[in-house]
Amino acid sequence: MAQQDAQNGGSETAASAAVSFLAVKPQLLVEAPKANDAVLFYKAAFGAEEVARSLNPKRKAEHELPLILSAELKIAGSTILVADVVDDSASPAKAGGNGVVLCLETEDVEGAIAKAVSAGAAAEGEVVEGEGACCAGRVGKVKDPYGFVWLIFTPGKKCADVEA
Amino acid sequence: MAQQDAQNGGSETAASAAVSFLAVKPQLLVEAPKANDAVLFYKAAFGAEEVARSLNPKRKAEHELPLILSAELKIAGSTILVADVVDDSASPAKAGGNGVVLCLETEDVEGAIAKAVSAGAAAEGEVVEGEGACCAGRVGKVKDPYGFVWLIFTPGKKCADVEA
Numbered sequence: 012m013a014q015q016d017a018q019n020g021g022s023e024t025a026a027s028a029a030v031s032f033l034a035v036k037p038q039l040l041v042e043a044p045k046a047n048d049a050v051l052f053y054k055a056a057f058g059a060e061e062v063a064r065s066l067n068p069k070r071k072a073e074h075e076l077p078l079i080l081s082a083e084l085k086i087a088g089s090t091i092l093v094a095d096v097v098d099d100s101a102s103p104a105k106a107g108g109n110g111v112v113l114c115l116e117t118e119d120v121e122g123a124i125a126k127a128v129s130a131g132a133a134a135e136g137e138v139v140e141g142e143g144a145c146c147a148g149r150v151g152k153v154k155d156p157y158g159f160v161w162l163i164f165t166p167g168k169k170c171a172d173v174e175a
Numbered sequence: 176m177a178q179q180d181a182q183n184g185g186s187e188t189a190a191s192a193a194v195s196f197l198a199v200k201p202q203l204l205v206e207a208p209k210a211n212d213a214v215l216f217y218k219a220a221f222g223a224e225e226v227a228r229s230l231n232p233k234r235k236a237e238h239e240l241p242l243i244l245s246a247e248l249k250i251a252g253s254t255i256l257v258a259d260v261v262d263d264s265a266s267p268a269k270a271g272g273n274g275v276v277l278c279l280e281t282e283d284v285e286g287a288i289a290k291a292v293s294a295g296a297a298a299e300g301e302v303v304e305g306e307g308a309c310c311a312g313r314v315g316k317v318k319d320p321y322g323f324v325w326l327i328f329t330p331g332k333k334c335a336d337v338e339a
Contacts, residue, residue, distance in 0.1 A: 037201035056294035111275035130220035
């Protein structure tokens with residue numbers, strides 16, 4: 012298991028070892044505007060409880076309901092996120108080949124992206140501020156060598172409380 | 176919010192309300208036999224720790240390495256699962272449109288599937304025993320109305336300890 016040992020320890024630099032993570036949450040990307048329906052379904056089917064919801068401040072028209080940037084659900088103590096995704100969206104959550112992305116929380120977005128890239132991931136797009144897919148915040152995106160998309164984010168302001 | 180109230184309470188029968196869940200874990204389906212490489216990558220990139228691994232007892236040839244039914248990784252206290260998926264596999268983990276499925280643990284697989292179906296999900300295939308994708312156990316599969324696949328499972332024997 013020399014290879015594993017090397018991966019676990021030897022290949023880390025002091026700088027990259029300092030990157031730490033706070034949580035991983037799967038985010039389900041739902042074709043807008045069905046995320047709210049999906050949340051209702053997960054409540055009915057799996058007993059999910061909604062603990063937070065952030066809305067997209069940009070509406071296309073005044074009569075439209077705001078889209079869900081990210082709704083945070085708890086099922087049996089585990090967290091899943093549900094988001095509306097619009098085809099023309101510039102959101103980093105925009106589907107990267109499949110409909111589930113992994114949201115990885117850290118206090119060092121750039122450091123975490125650099126570490127992932129040095130391990131073989133590909134950075135996608137820029138780190139953006141303010142319209143984080145996993146609650147408003149700073150967020151960047153990498154695709155790992157196996158095709159999975161990771162949103163690496165630092166939450167900004169506190170998520171809006173759930174609108175019961 | 177009458178619709179939400181109905182979803183949260185009114186539409187549940189006593190039987191379906193009795194179904195409870197223990198955890199939700201995202202499972203990343205990796206083209207076999209690359210799951211082991213993926214595990215090494217997640218260790219190097221995200222500081223993942225492998226806490227359990229179950230192997231597929233069926234090898235195609237004696238010289239081949241066994242495939243990973245499910246490797247359980249912890250990243251910052253959150254769990255992700257990584258599995259080898261073979262194209263000709265009859266495994267319920269076989270991709271259902273995208274490469275991430277949600278593994279939902281319960282002690283009542285049939286009850287949970289019935290509840291999900293009554294809420295609008297489609298059952299896929301039979302409940303199978305012994306070769307659970309999320310550790311050996313009993314597992315069934317539903318696809319929800321938004322296209323996401325949920326493996327609803329009860330773990331069987333304890334997962335094999337990680338082979339360090």
